[in-house]
Amino acid sequence: MAENIENLASDNGDFLDPYVVKKKERRRQKAITERIEGEFELNLNAMIDMMTVLVTFLIKNFQSDPISVEENNDLRIVHSTSDLAIKDSVAISITKKSVMLQDEQIVPIVEGAIDPSNLQSAESSIIPLLQQKLQERLEQNSMWAKQLGRPDERLATFIVDKDTPYKILIQVMTTASTAGVQNVKFAAMKRAQGSGIRKGQ
Amino acid sequence: MTEQNQDPIVEDNHGAFLARRAEKRRGRAHRARHEGETPLNLVAMIDMMTTIMFFLISSAVLSEVGTLDVTSAKAPSAAAGAPSDDNAVKVPKVTVYISKDGFRLLDQTNNPDFAAKFSGPIERCGGGAADAGKATICARDGVAESEPLVSRLDYASLYNQLVKIRLEPAWFEGFGKDGNNVVTIGADQEVPFEAIVKAIDTARFFLAPDGKSEPGAPSASSDVTGFLLGDGKAPTLEALEKSKYALKPAEGEKKKRERYDLFPFPSLVAPRPAGG
Structure with a gap:
C-alpha cells in the first residue's frame, strides 16, 4: 500500500500529501471493518460543542445577588415593573408564618397577625424584639461602613410575601423606622411593562 | 441477557x-x-x-429580583419631603387609599378643586360629589367578590384618574418641581401587599396606551386623552397590562430612553384602625 500511496496524485495531477492519503485510507478501512463487524464508535463532537456553548452561557449568567431571595410556599414575591437592582442591605422577610431578620426568625405570624404579646403594647405597632435585633445589626453595619470608608446608608430591603396584610407590613416598617432604618426597598421579581396580563389576575 | x-x-x-x-x-x-x-x-x-x-x-436564577423604592410616612426622604415655596401654587398631596370596595383619591391639602374634580365617584361608579362612604373608583364590574382583591380593583381607571390629576393645568408646573410628584398610598388593614405594589407600579410613569402612537411629552396643554387608556371611557386591565411606557426621545445613539414621571415617589401611611 505504501508504494501505491507514494505514487498517488489527484485527478488534476497535483501531488497529494502521503500523510493525508494514509489517514483517508485508514478511515475508509476502519469504516469497512466496522460495517462488517457491526462495531461503531460514538461521535461526541456535536455533544462537546453544545456543552461548551452551554457552560460558557451559564458561567456568563452566573451571578450572586447581595441578598438571596428564595421563594417557597410561605414566601411568594410580588412582580413589579421597577428595574432597580437589589443592593447590599439588611434583609427583613415577612413570610406567611414569621417575621425574619436575615435568616433568623424574630416573631411568628399566626392567622395573619402578629400576636399582641410580641408588640410593645396592644395598640402599638412596634415589635420590641425586632427593634432590638435590627438596632444591633445596623450598628454593626455602621461600624463596617466607617472602617471601609463607605457611606452609612441604613438601608433595609423588605422581602414580603404577596398576601401579607397591610397591617403587618406597617408594623414592621414602623419598627424598622424606629430602629433607625432610613431607606426602605421592597424586593420584587422584575417584569416588563406591556408584557400582558399575568396568571392570577 | x-x-x-x-x-x-x-x-x-x-x-x-x-x-x-x-x-x-x-x-x-x-x-x-x-x-x-x-x-x-x-x-x-x-x-x-x-x-x-x-x-x-x-x-441559575431564571427570574431576576429587583427592588422598589418606597418612603415610610414616618421617615420621609429628601425627595418626598422637600418644603414648598410659600409663593408657589400649592399642589395637591395625592393620596390613594385602597379598601376592599375600591380606591379613594384624596388630597392632604384639602384643595376644594381637587375634591370637586377628582375625589367623587367616577362615571362608571355612579358619579356625583365626593362622599367618604363611596369609593372614587369602585371594584371592576363582573368580577365576583370571591376573587382576590388584586383582581377586583380597577387599576386601569386609577391610572386614568392619576393622569388627569397630573395634567391638570392649575398644578402641572407645581408637580414638576422636585419632590412634589409624590403619591401617598394607604390601605385597610387586610389589604394584601400585592395590591399595594400594583398601585405603586400603576402610579409611577406615563404610558403610551396600546394601539396608539407615542403621545409625546406631557404638558399643561397636552391632550389628556392621548395618555388615557380606552380613550378615557372604558379602560380595561388588558389595556393597562399591554401598554408600554411613554418614552422621551433618545438623546444619544446608545443612551437608554427615559420615561415620563407620573407619580414616581410612593410613600406609605399607616392603615385606619379596625372599624374606623
Whole structure:
C-alpha cells in the first residue's frame, strides 16, 4: 500500500500529501471493518460543542445577588415593573408564618397577625424584639461602613410575601423606622411593562 | 441477557469480540505512537463539563429580583419631603387609599378643586360629589367578590384618574418641581401587599396606551386623552397590562430612553384602625 500511496496524485495531477492519503485510507478501512463487524464508535463532537456553548452561557449568567431571595410556599414575591437592582442591605422577610431578620426568625405570624404579646403594647405597632435585633445589626453595619470608608446608608430591603396584610407590613416598617432604618426597598421579581396580563389576575 | 451469557457459543463469540476489539485498540495506539498521531482523551473533560453544567443549571436564577423604592410616612426622604415655596401654587398631596370596595383619591391639602374634580365617584361608579362612604373608583364590574382583591380593583381607571390629576393645568408646573410628584398610598388593614405594589407600579410613569402612537411629552396643554387608556371611557386591565411606557426621545445613539414621571415617589401611611 505504501508504494501505491507514494505514487498517488489527484485527478488534476497535483501531488497529494502521503500523510493525508494514509489517514483517508485508514478511515475508509476502519469504516469497512466496522460495517462488517457491526462495531461503531460514538461521535461526541456535536455533544462537546453544545456543552461548551452551554457552560460558557451559564458561567456568563452566573451571578450572586447581595441578598438571596428564595421563594417557597410561605414566601411568594410580588412582580413589579421597577428595574432597580437589589443592593447590599439588611434583609427583613415577612413570610406567611414569621417575621425574619436575615435568616433568623424574630416573631411568628399566626392567622395573619402578629400576636399582641410580641408588640410593645396592644395598640402599638412596634415589635420590641425586632427593634432590638435590627438596632444591633445596623450598628454593626455602621461600624463596617466607617472602617471601609463607605457611606452609612441604613438601608433595609423588605422581602414580603404577596398576601401579607397591610397591617403587618406597617408594623414592621414602623419598627424598622424606629430602629433607625432610613431607606426602605421592597424586593420584587422584575417584569416588563406591556408584557400582558399575568396568571392570577 | 442472562440466557445469552449461559449459552457457551454466544459466550465464546462475545469473548472473541472483546479480544478483537482490545487488539484493534492496541494496534491503533501502536500505529498512532509510530506515526506521531496522538489521540485526545476527552473523557475527563466531558466528566468535568457535565458536573459544571449541572451545578450551574441548578444554581441559575431564571427570574431576576429587583427592588422598589418606597418612603415610610414616618421617615420621609429628601425627595418626598422637600418644603414648598410659600409663593408657589400649592399642589395637591395625592393620596390613594385602597379598601376592599375600591380606591379613594384624596388630597392632604384639602384643595376644594381637587375634591370637586377628582375625589367623587367616577362615571362608571355612579358619579356625583365626593362622599367618604363611596369609593372614587369602585371594584371592576363582573368580577365576583370571591376573587382576590388584586383582581377586583380597577387599576386601569386609577391610572386614568392619576393622569388627569397630573395634567391638570392649575398644578402641572407645581408637580414638576422636585419632590412634589409624590403619591401617598394607604390601605385597610387586610389589604394584601400585592395590591399595594400594583398601585405603586400603576402610579409611577406615563404610558403610551396600546394601539396608539407615542403621545409625546406631557404638558399643561397636552391632550389628556392621548395618555388615557380606552380613550378615557372604558379602560380595561388588558389595556393597562399591554401598554408600554411613554418614552422621551433618545438623546444619544446608545443612551437608554427615559420615561415620563407620573407619580414616581410612593410613600406609605399607616392603615385606619379596625372599624374606623
